[in-house]
Amino acid sequence: MTLLHIDSAHKRYGAITALHHVSLQLQAGEILCLLGPSGSGKTTLLRLVAGLERLDGGAMRLGGRVVDAAGGAWLPPEQRQLGMVFQDYALWPHLTALDNVALPLHRLGRGASRERARHMLGQVGLGELAERHPHALSGGQQQRVALARALVGKPRLLLCDEPLSNLDAGLREELRDLIGEVVREHGISALYITHDHHEALALADRVGVMAQGRLLQLSAPMDLLHKPQTAFVARFTGAHGPWPATLRAGRLHAPWGVVDAPPQLAGQVDGGYALYLRASALRADDAENGAQAYWPVRARVLGRRPAGERDEWRVDLHGVQLRLPATARPADGMLDLRIGAAQVFLFPETSTTTEDVAA
Numbered sequence: 001m002t003l004l005h006i007d008s009a010h011k012r013y014g015a016i017t018a019l020h021h022v023s024l025q026l027q028a029g030e031i032l033c034l035l036g037p038s039g040s041g042k043t044t045l046l047r048l049v050a051g052l053e054r055l056d057g058g059a060m061r062l063g064g065r066v067v068d069a070a071g072g073a074w075l076p077p078e079q080r081q082l083g084m085v086f087q088d089y090a091l092w093p094h095l096t097a098l099d100n101v102a103l104p105l106h107r108l109g110r111g112a113s114r115e116r117a118r119h120m121l122g123q124v125g126l127g128e129l130a131e132r133h134p135h136a137l138s139g140g141q142q143q144r145v146a147l148a149r150a151l152v153g154k155p156r157l158l159l160c161d162e163p164l165s166n167l168d169a170g171l172r173e174e175l176r177d178l179i180g181e182v183v184r185e186h187g188i189s190a191l192y193i194t195h196d197h198h199e200a201l202a203l204a205d206r207v208g209v210m211a212q213g214r215l216l217q218l219s220a221p222m223d224l225l226h227k228p229q230t231a232f233v234a235r236f237t238g239a240h241g242p243w244p245a246t247l248r249a250g251r252l253h254a255p256w257g258v259v260d261a262p263p264q265l266a267g268q269v270d271g272g273y274a275l276y277l278r279a280s281a282l283r284a285d286d287a288e289n290g291a292q293a294y295w296p297v298r299a300r301v302l303g304r305r306p307a308g309e310r311d312e313w314r315v316d317l318h319g320v321q322l323r324l325p326a327t328a329r330p331a332d333g334m335l336d337l338r339i340g341a342a343q344v345f346l347f348p349e350t351s352t353t354t355e356d357v358a359a
């Protein structure tokens with residue numbers, strides 16, 4: 001069942017077009033992440049769904065009801081049954097955690113609202129700290145209070161605007177998982193904005209990649225990783241490149257050699273392309289590669305850098321720098337690797353950055 005139906009949403013701020021006819025549908029119970037660089041229009045789309053802005057073109061329906069149609073119907077935010085979590089927590093400083101969470105339920109009366117709020121705080125792991133004021137809570141704890149407050153009124157849709165970006169790395173993962181668990185447990189849908197592809201891929205049922213006010217691709221996380229439709233999407237979700245490549249008569253020519261064109265390139269016409277790959281397509285030379293076609297390559301080691309539990313090599317592979325887990329040992333400053341041909345992507349030669357966005 002479709003909960004949110006966005007049909008050709010268009011939004012301008014003076015001369016700037018923040019959203020170019022974006023359409024998407026969010027299913028009931030689904031977590032949909034909008035991923036994109038700064039200025040790509042993510043917040044604008046969220047604010048439109050929230051009712052904090054109005055459409056200049058297109059329409060939005062929530063639960064089958066039109067909530068915004070350019071120049072027509074409009075439902076104010078408080079009637080949309082939404083919960084919201086922002087980057088800056090937005091808690092009332094003079095209220096305890098419990099009273100912050102109970103506030104949206106004031107109509108139930110003090111006893112009932114506080115009882116529900118206490119239960120919700122327990123669900124986000126803050127039962128013990130209910131009587132504390134925000135200034136006596138850490139950033140992560142404050143965001144848990146904000147999450148409890150957003151969910152306590154049983155919204156049909158939770159809107160999250162980069163809720164983790166003020167938190168440390170470890171805490172981000174912990175809270176990301178908590179948000180996923182609590183949202184799914186309550187059967188709520190969520191529209192979640194981030195510019196961190198790891199966060200989006202870990203949390204979402206589907207991820208929409210945005211750039212320059214356009215929705216470039218909306219896919220399940222695995223499809224986004226393995227079937228990026230544009231070079232921009234590949235790069236923004238962590239692929240490396242571009243390397244020049246040519247397809248000719250069933251053979252793929254890359255800077256490091258020639259192989260039979262792998263199956264995922266079937267149907268692509270002969271010509272010049274930009275080649276991209278993920279670090280997972282690169283294996284140390286002695287690693288098991290199965291039966292797939294591969295290229296042996298040599299990468300020049302530029303340095304080693306600490307990366308949490310495991311160090312990484314910084315390497316140059318035919319003019320592109322990338323980082324690899326420091327498992328293999330270099331010899332004479334070179335790492336012997338294999339590139340799995342089944343895992344490379346080809347895009348039209350010109351689409352190296354965001355030029356493909358406007359296509």
Ligand SMILES: Nc1ncnc2c1ncn2[C@@H]1O[C@H](COP(=O)(O)OP(=O)(O)OP(=O)(O)O)[C@@H](O)[C@H]1O
Pocket residue numbers: 013016017018036037038039040041042043044045195
């Ligand atoms: N109130 C406003 N007035 C004028 N321009 C705006 C306004 N809000 C957003 N914009 C512009 O609209 C475009 C999209 O902005 P938006 O905040 O939606 O992007 P974003 O992807 O959420 O970026 P970020 O990740 O930095 O928050 C940008 O060019 C921005 O400068």
